Amino acid sequence: MSTTEIDRQWTTRLRKRATGKLPPEKLLPDTQPIYVSSWIYVFGVATLAALIVVIGTGVILAIRGPLWWHQSFIGHFVNSLHLWSVEIFFFAMIVHLWGKFFMGAWRGGRQLTWMTGVVTFVASIVTGLTGYVSQTNFDSQWISTQAKDGINATGGGAYFNVLNFGQMLMWHIVLLPIAAVVLTGLHVLMVRIKGVVPPYEDEKKVA
């Protein structure tokens, strides 16, 4: 195969494009800018750490099923870990959101970083709701019967029926986790490509 032919292959073009946009030293950097030495920059990674625990405990709950998480001591424990890691996930994500909002984190061509964060936030809220209605207890019955009125008022009830347990469980353990993980991955990649947003006073120095 000639060099020209190799250069025209989609694998070659994709590799060159990917490594050009995101070389390994940019993907996993050794150092960070000095302004990252602040607690406010910790909450993005804290959200990511909480997400890993959410996914891990969710996988265990999916393997063992509702009887296990309702009736056994370890099941209760893993169920509680799943709930509290979600609480920490949203807690850290909101503080991350406030920090990035007041930094104007969409500056310097970082619009896509901001928007992938926004969409991930919305996807996480829907994942949280479908989780609450998948608990198989009185709490989930109460939440689903309340939520149905709100969703029916938007006209979305025909497609997204919170009273349909099977549909809610599938959304919660298949579709939405895939969406949340893919969006989070894109968000982190965008942060790596564009770098962490500098404070307003450092913007001109960095540019």
Next chain:
Amino acid sequence: MSWLGSIINLDGYGHYLHWHFILVSVGNLIVVSLMVLTFLGALFLPFPGKGRRKENR
């Protein structure tokens, strides 16, 4: 874990604060207050090892 339940009795009706159009449960208000405190702490508390870090712009 039963000792934890004896600290705060969660087996009852929720408490709500109502002021004009604002209606918030005490539990949600505590969480929001903690988030605001964490946010302020993140802005103003010193970050360990800040002086030692290498700059990479």
